[in-house]
Amino acid sequence: MSPRGRPRDTEVDERVLQAATELLLRHGYGGLSTDEVAERAGIAKTTLYRRWPTKDHLALAVVARLQDHDEITDTGDIRRDLTDYMEKVAAGLNRMRVAGLPPGQESRSAGTVAELVAAAARHDDVGALERDVYARRNALACRLIERARDEGRLRPDVDPMTLLEQLAGALYYRVLITGHPVDRAYAERLVAAALDGAL
Amino acid sequence: MSPRGRPRDTEVDERVLQAATELLLRHGYGGLSTDEVAERAGIAKTTLYRRWPTKDHLALAVVARLQDHDEITDTGDIRRDLTDYMEKVAAGLNRMRVAGLPPGQESRSAGTVAELVAAAARHDDVGALERDVYARRNALACRLIERARDEGRLRPDVDPMTLLEQLAGALYYRVLITGHPVDRAYAERLVAAALDGAL
Numbered sequence: 001m002s003p004r005g006r007p008r009d010t011e012v013d014e015r016v017l018q019a020a021t022e023l024l025l026r027h028g029y030g031g032l033s034t035d036e037v038a039e040r041a042g043i044a045k046t047t048l049y050r051r052w053p054t055k056d057h058l059a060l061a062v063v064a065r066l067q068d069h070d071e072i073t074d075t076g077d078i079r080r081d082l083t084d085y086m087e088k089v090a091a092g093l094n095r096m097r098v099a100g101l102p103p104g105q106e107s108r109s110a111g112t113v114a115e116l117v118a119a120a121a122r123h124d125d126v127g128a129l130e131r132d133v134y135a136r137r138n139a140l141a142c143r144l145i146e147r148a149r150d151e152g153r154l155r156p157d158v159d160p161m162t163l164l165e166q167l168a169g170a171l172y173y174r175v176l177i178t179g180h181p182v183d184r185a186y187a188e189r190l191v192a193a194a195l196d197g198a199l
Numbered sequence: 200m201s202p203r204g205r206p207r208d209t210e211v212d213e214r215v216l217q218a219a220t221e222l223l224l225r226h227g228y229g230g231l232s233t234d235e236v237a238e239r240a241g242i243a244k245t246t247l248y249r250r251w252p253t254k255d256h257l258a259l260a261v262v263a264r265l266q267d268h269d270e271i272t273d274t275g276d277i278r279r280d281l282t283d284y285m286e287k288v289a290a291g292l293n294r295m296r297v298a299g300l301p302p303g304q305e306s307r308s309a310g311t312v313a314e315l316v317a318a319a320a321r322h323d324d325v326g327a328l329e330r331d332v333y334a335r336r337n338a339l340a341c342r343l344i345e346r347a348r349d350e351g352r353l354r355p356d357v358d359p360m361t362l363l364e365q366l367a368g369a370l371y372y373r374v375l376i377t378g379h380p381v382d383r384a385y386a387e388r389l390v391a392a393a394l395d396g397a398l
Contacts, residue, residue: 108330114313114320117375121313131307131378138377145397154397162392165369165377170361172376173368176316178337179330193361197396198344198353 015041016048021062028100029115032059056119056126063116064133066092072140078148079191085141086167086187093175093182108179117176138164154195166194214240215247220261227299228314231258255318255325262315263332265291271339277347278390284340285366285386292374292381307378316375337363353394365393 019040024032034055038048052058070088075081098105099112110117120130138161145160170190174180218239223231233254237247251257269287274280297304298311309316319329337360344359369389373379 109323109326110316110320114317117309118313118317121309121375124308127308127378130376134377155395158397159388159392162369162388163397165372166365166389166393168376169368169370169372170364171368172372173364176320176375177329177367177371178333178364179326189358189361190365193358194365194393195396195398196354197394197398198357198362199394199396 012041012043012047013051016043016051016058017061017065020058021065024059024062024112025095025099029059029112031100034058054123054126056116056123057129059112059116059119060126060129060133063096066095067133067137072144074144074147076153078145078153079195081144081148082167082195083184083187083191085144086171086191087184089168090171090182090184090187093171097175106181110176110179113172113175138168141168163194167191211240211242211246212250215242215250215257216260216264219257220264223258223261223311224294224298228258228311230299233257253322253325255322256328258311258315258318259325259328259332262295265294266332266336271343273343273346275352277344277352278394280343280347281366281394282383282386282390284343285370285390286383288367289370289381289383289386292370296374305380309375309378312371312374337367340367362393366390 016037019037020032023037023040032055034048034052035045037058038045041048048058052061070085070092072085073081093113096112096116097110098107101107101111116130120127141164142160145154145158145163148154149156149158149160167190171182171186174182174186215236219231219236222236222239231254233247233251234244236257237244240247247257251260269284269291271284272280292312295311295315296309297306300306300310315329319326340363341359344353344357344362347353348355348357348359366389370381370385373381373385
């Protein structure tokens with residue numbers, strides 16, 4: 001996530017990202033303060049700003065780190081693997097959706113998911129980083145689909161990215177646009193619809 | 200779109216919304232000013248604020264009005280009808296995506312689409328209005344899918360909303376998250392994928 005290509009002190013990075021993750025999840029986007037993250041991580045503000053020039057950069061690094069923890073598993077059962085992965089994507093969205101709300105409170109608002117989308121739209125460099133994070137992540141998911149296709153478990157003409165966009169897109173659409181819940185049951189329905197087709 | 204249920208002067212409304220649409224499309228979200236809209240529409244600011252308390256309310260009314268102009272046509276050919284509708288949704292997203300940019304300039308950023316999503320997430324009443332706008336719109340699109348299903352042109356177990364979410368969701372995901380283009384060619388690929396299924 002370093003935009004400057006400088007050698008990284010991974011131990012310091014990890015401390016910063018852990019503090020930022022805690023603050024973001026507990027207090028939401030509005031409650032994430034770079035000053036407080038620097039203090040909690042025990043580093044100088046200037047050190048923090050050299051790596052993450054703004055709060056938006058830091059928030060995006062948190063999302064990238066959380067996504068990296070979501071494993072994409074290939075068991076050979078593509079229906080199950082896609083459903084499991086979509087459940088993880090949904091859980092990640094829900095985590096950001098309720099960031100900053102009192103524990104247990106649900107929300108129809110997209111919350112911090114929308115703030116991150118807006119930050120990426122507002123600043124060119126944050127947008128470019130955000131698209132990189134998703135491109136890297138989606139390449140992994142596409143490889144899962146490609147393997148299933150190449151082994152004859154999916155139609156030979158399946159376009160992996162279009163299939164992925166139908167699935168992940170539906171989850172983001174519910175969170176960002178219609179305010180409907182996303183969970184395991186929805187992931188199952190969605191994957192079944194995309195695999196079986198409407199015709 | 201009136202949040203207060205007051206009788207409407209539709210001619211004044213139309214003048215306000217036309218002025219707001221022009222400003223929003225030409226200058227983007229940052230360039231939309233309620234003061235300037237009131238002046239262009241020739242009404243008192245207080246009159247404008249009574250109906251649209253903030254710029255966010257006004258921007259959402261613009262989106263609702265533009266969406267109402269996108270007809271959903273039922274020719275009996277569900278593949279074509281869904282592709283045509285998705286092309287309209289894509290065109291609407293592209294219009295908002297480049298709002299405020301110099302003519303002809305393309306963008307990987309979501310632009311005003313993201314600003315609207317953030318406004319809906321930030322203010323409960325704007326969020327509720329936004330979800331109403333989409334619920335109304337999506338109910339019309341679902342009826343198109345239901346008719347095709349009930350006439351045996353789609354599988355009997357198709358869930359119209361899930362199908363719609365797969366389609367519209369993929370478009371919004373490209374615009375808001377991955378920055379990829381959405382156009383007629385993509386709408387065709389997407390509808391084919393959703394109808395034919397990946398298995």
